[in-house]
Amino acid sequence: xxxxxxxxxxxxxxxxxxxxxxxxxxxxxxxxxxxxxxxxxxxxxxxxxxxxxxxxxxxxxxxxxxxxxxxxxxxxxxxxxxxxxxxxxxxxxxxxxxxxxxxxxxxxxxxxxxxxxxxxxxxxxxxxxxxxxxxxxxxxxxxxxxxxxxxxxxxxxxxxxxxxxxxxxxxxxxxxxxxxxxxxxxxxxxxxxxxxxxxxxxxxxxxxxxxxxxxxxxxxxxxxxxxxxxxxxxxxxxxxxxxxxxxxxxxxxxxxxxxxxxxxxxxxxxxxxxxxxxxxxxxxxxxxxxxxxxxxxxxxxxxxxxxxxxxxxxxxxxxxxxxxxxxxxxxxxxxxxxxxxxxxxxxxx
Amino acid sequence: xxxxxxxxxxxxxxxxxxxxxxxxxxxxxxxxxxxxxxxxxxxxxxxxxxxxxxxxxxxxxxxxxxxxxxxxxxxxxxxxxxxxxxxxxxxxxxxxxxxxxxxxxxxxxxxxxxxxxxxxxxxxxxxxxxxxxxxxxxxxxxxxxxxxxxxxxxxxxxxxxxxxxxxxxxxxxxxxxxxxxxxxxxxxxxxxxxxxxxxxxxxxxxxxxxxxxxxxxxxxxxxxxxxxxxxxxxxxxxxxxxxxxxxxxxxxxxxxxxxxxxxxxxxxxxxxxxxxxxxxxxxxxxxxxxxxxxxxxxxxxxxxxxxxxxxxxxxxxxxxxxxxxxxxxxxxxxxxxxxxxxxxxxxxxxxxxxxxxxxxxxxxxxxxxxxxxxxxxxxxxxxxxxxxxx
Numbered sequence: 030x031x032x033x034x035x036x037x038x039x040x041x042x043x044x045x046x047x048x049x050x051x052x053x054x055x056x057x058x059x060x061x062x063x064x065x066x067x068x069x070x071x072x073x074x075x076x077x078x079x080x081x082x083x084x085x086x087x088x089x090x091x092x093x094x095x096x097x098x099x100x101x102x103x104x105x106x107x108x109x110x111x112x113x114x115x116x117x118x119x120x121x122x123x124x125x126x127x128x129x130x131x132x133x134x135x136x137x138x139x140x141x142x143x144x145x146x147x148x149x150x151x152x153x154x155x156x157x158x159x160x161x162x163x164x165x166x167x168x169x170x171x172x173x174x175x176x177x178x179x180x181x182x183x184x185x186x187x188x189x190x191x192x193x194x195x196x197x198x199x200x201x202x203x204x205x206x207x208x209x210x211x212x213x214x215x216x217x218x219x220x221x222x223x224x225x226x227x228x229x230x231x232x233x234x235x236x237x238x239x240x241x242x243x244x245x246x247x248x249x250x251x252x253x254x255x256x257x258x259x260x261x262x263x264x265x266x267x268x269x270x271x272x273x274x275x276x277x278x279x280x281x282x283x284x285x286x287x288x289x290x291x292x293x294x295x296x297x298x299x300x301x302x303x304x305x306x307x308x309x310x311x312x313x314x315x316x317x318x319x320x321x322x323x324x325x326x327x328x329x330x331x332x333x334x335x336x337x338x339x340x341x342x343x344x345x346x347x348x349x350x351x352x353x354x355x356x357x358x359x360x361x362x363x364x365x366x367x368x369x370x371x372x373x374x375x376x377x378x
Numbered sequence: 379x380x381x382x383x384x385x386x387x388x389x390x391x392x393x394x395x396x397x398x399x400x401x402x403x404x405x406x407x408x409x410x411x412x413x414x415x416x417x418x419x420x421x422x423x424x425x426x427x428x429x430x431x432x433x434x435x436x437x438x439x440x441x442x443x444x445x446x447x448x449x450x451x452x453x454x455x456x457x458x459x460x461x462x463x464x465x466x467x468x469x470x471x472x473x474x475x476x477x478x479x480x481x482x483x484x485x486x487x488x489x490x491x492x493x494x495x496x497x498x499x500x501x502x503x504x505x506x507x508x509x510x511x512x513x514x515x516x517x518x519x520x521x522x523x524x525x526x527x528x529x530x531x532x533x534x535x536x537x538x539x540x541x542x543x544x545x546x547x548x549x550x551x552x553x554x555x556x557x558x559x560x561x562x563x564x565x566x567x568x569x570x571x572x573x574x575x576x577x578x579x580x581x582x583x584x585x586x587x588x589x590x591x592x593x594x595x596x597x598x599x600x601x602x603x604x605x606x607x608x609x610x611x612x613x614x615x616x617x618x619x620x621x622x623x624x625x626x627x628x629x630x631x632x633x634x635x636x637x638x639x640x641x642x643x644x645x646x647x648x649x650x651x652x653x654x655x656x657x658x659x660x661x662x663x664x665x666x667x668x669x670x671x672x673x674x675x676x677x678x679x680x681x682x683x684x685x686x687x688x689x690x691x692x693x694x695x696x697x698x699x700x701x702x703x704x705x706x707x708x709x710x711x712x713x714x715x716x717x718x719x720x721x722x723x724x725x726x727x728x729x730x731x732x733x734x735x736x737x738x739x740x741x742x743x744x745x746x747x748x749x750x751x752x753x754x755x756x757x758x759x760x761x762x763x764x765x766x767x768x
Contacts, residue, residue, distance in 0.1 A: 037726075038720065038721050038722055038723075038724050038727065039722050039724075039727045047485065047488040047489060048488060049484045049485060049487070049488040050484065050487075050488075051474075051484070051726065056726070057724075057725075057726050058726045061726070293379060296379055296382075297379050297382075300379065300382055305423075357425075358423070358424050358425045359386060359388060359424075360386050360388055360391050360424040360425060360426070360429075360609050361388045361391050361392060361395075361425070361428075361429060362424050362425015362426055362427070362428040362429055362609075363425045363428050364422060364423060364424070364425050364746045365745065365746050367744070367745045367746075
């Protein structure tokens with residue numbers, strides 16, 4: 030074994046270390062925190078599935094559960110707010126197993142002094158998002174902390190869903206030869222958030238892509254039940270999510286930069302801010318990996334749905350137990366697409 | 379994207395690549411140092427090296443502002459930040475640079491120091507206006523490009539009579555550093571680093587112009603082509619350098635005419651000289667003390683100088699043992715020569731500054747995967763040990 034195949038070269042310093050912002054950025058630092066601290070204590074068979082949701086059986090059904098905390102800043106942004114985001118985020122995590130989301134729960138941590146009018150707006154937005162998605166919020170919890178102990182409102186949602194028979198979708202199922210497909214333009218959410226940050230305001234028409242994807246996924250799995258992986262490229266963006274899958278499935282990937290759909294305005298904003306769009310967050314997009322022979326059918330199906338009409342094949346899965354992802358650049362050279370190191374954007378979802 | 383896509387066209391890249399392959403003399407190698415981290419980043423991000431013939435090598439220079447700051451200066455910044463009266467403002471990349479005693483600004487922040495990531499000096503000024511009872515210290519780093527905005531901020535602070543705004547000044551000068559590299563024994567006497575030519579800085583030159591490079595092009599007989607940060611800029615400039623080398627010329631040429639003039643930005647220069655003066659010497663990571671290579675705030679603006687307003691302990695912090703950042707910054711070694719590279723030193727746990735900034739050589743090697751093609755030496759060594767053990 031050579032040194033590059035070790036996942037984390039240095040162990041987490043639990044005795045003397047402290048949580049810093051990189052532990053929440055969705056990159057390798059967070060993966061290490063989860064693996065060496067949380068998994069160490071919680072380890073069980075279901076957790077070891079290592080997906081954004083856990084699949085288990087109950088009452089003879091295949092069920093999935095997922096939970097997601099939302100701490101976005103600012104609370105209201107072009108194209109959404111923390112309320113709609115907290116509904117979409119968890120519905121998507123449940124649906125990425127191919128499941129039909131059934132119910133949601135919501136936990137609120139509120140800061141003393143937070144305006145009730147804003148809280149009302151957020152609750153209204155959550156209710157609307159849940160109603161549109163057809164997934165009711167059926168129970169919840171409310172806590173208040175002293176001023177300064179949180180930033181306005183933090184929301185944690187949990188979702189339950191049921192997986193139709195015949196599906197086997199997991200981050201560990203990518204196979205050499207499979208096609209890699211994304212459902213649309215990359216980076217909209219992250220750029221929309223950046224544009225509304227207090228110290229960074231710039232004028233843009235870009236709005237967050239925050240959306241519930243279970244409708245699109247239903248059409249996809251009906252047309253192509255052979256889909257191997259589904260995952261939403263949220264924090265850490267496309268690059269980090271693909272690296273997670275490559276790691277979980279012990280495969281490599283080859284991408285083509287020219288085939289990755291990115292809006293002109295988003296590339297321009299990334300250019301201006303010095304960001305790499307591959308690492309910018311999305312909240313209404315998915316990555317689908319399926320056997321190459323089904324790629325065209327899957328793309329045709331996606332193109333018929335409003336949330337998949339800009340879907341594109343961006344590359345293929347290769348045999349490589351080191352989990353490297355390479356990309357032919359638009360310029361004609363090659364580069365490695367690594368995990369996000371550190372953080373590109375603080376608190377984006 | 380207008381004004382960007384034009385400089386990233388694949389067909390033009392291939393044409394230039396063919397032309398370079400035609401021009402190179404197969405019996406020799408061409409070692410071209412790109413001074414700026416911006417060029418290093420472009421070369422890796424767009425895969426420019428793939429389009430070059432095997433005998434054209436890019437040697438990565440010290441032009442990454444985050445990388446060249448020595449550990450004692452970062453220790454000083456942390457000490458300032460730990461003062462409960464102070465809010466320290468810094469550019470994002472500085473946050474993770476390792477200081478001595480395994481500290482860094484991001485770790486100091488996690489332990490309670492008030493450190494704010496800012497995007498410009500204007501953000502720092504605004505913080506000073508918003509927090510009249512706090513001292514706002516702007517951690518100023520960077521080459522000639524970032525110096526004028528700091529000068530503007532000091533002028534503004536004076537005009538507004540802001541007495542809670544100071545600058546911890548670490549601005550450095552490019553030509554002095556290039557000259558220092560060329561004067562170093564490795565290049566001049568021992569010949570262990572062979573640098574045939576330079577890709578000259580782009581943004582820096584927009585301020586200082588092309589004039590300052592003439593001296594060392596002539597003195598050291600090395601061609602310089604000032605070029606932009608787009609990949610086609612880099613390729614065209616490389617072709618121009620190869621032509622100069624082949625013809626035995628050593629001139630300063632300007633490929634980046636759309637931005638850089640001979641004289642540079644005179645208004646910015648006069649602003650800078652109004653606020654700053656040369657330090658007699660300044661320590662660079664990797665280069666040691668370099669004479670007349672950095673700026674200090676002039677006496678008339680002393681009230682905005684954090685080094686004069688606050689007590690700062692002299693730090694003797696040194697690089698982590700085994701870290702090769704100093705040699706890498708001089709172009710003497712490449713990242714894979716370092717035994718810490720990829721073992722204990724990764725972007726998540728950087729031991730040296732070159733692994734932090736996206737402009738640093740080690741981070742570029744790691745993130746864009748060049749090292750996987752370069753057959754890291756430490757890997758080779760390991761194989762030998764395994765064999766001998768067997």
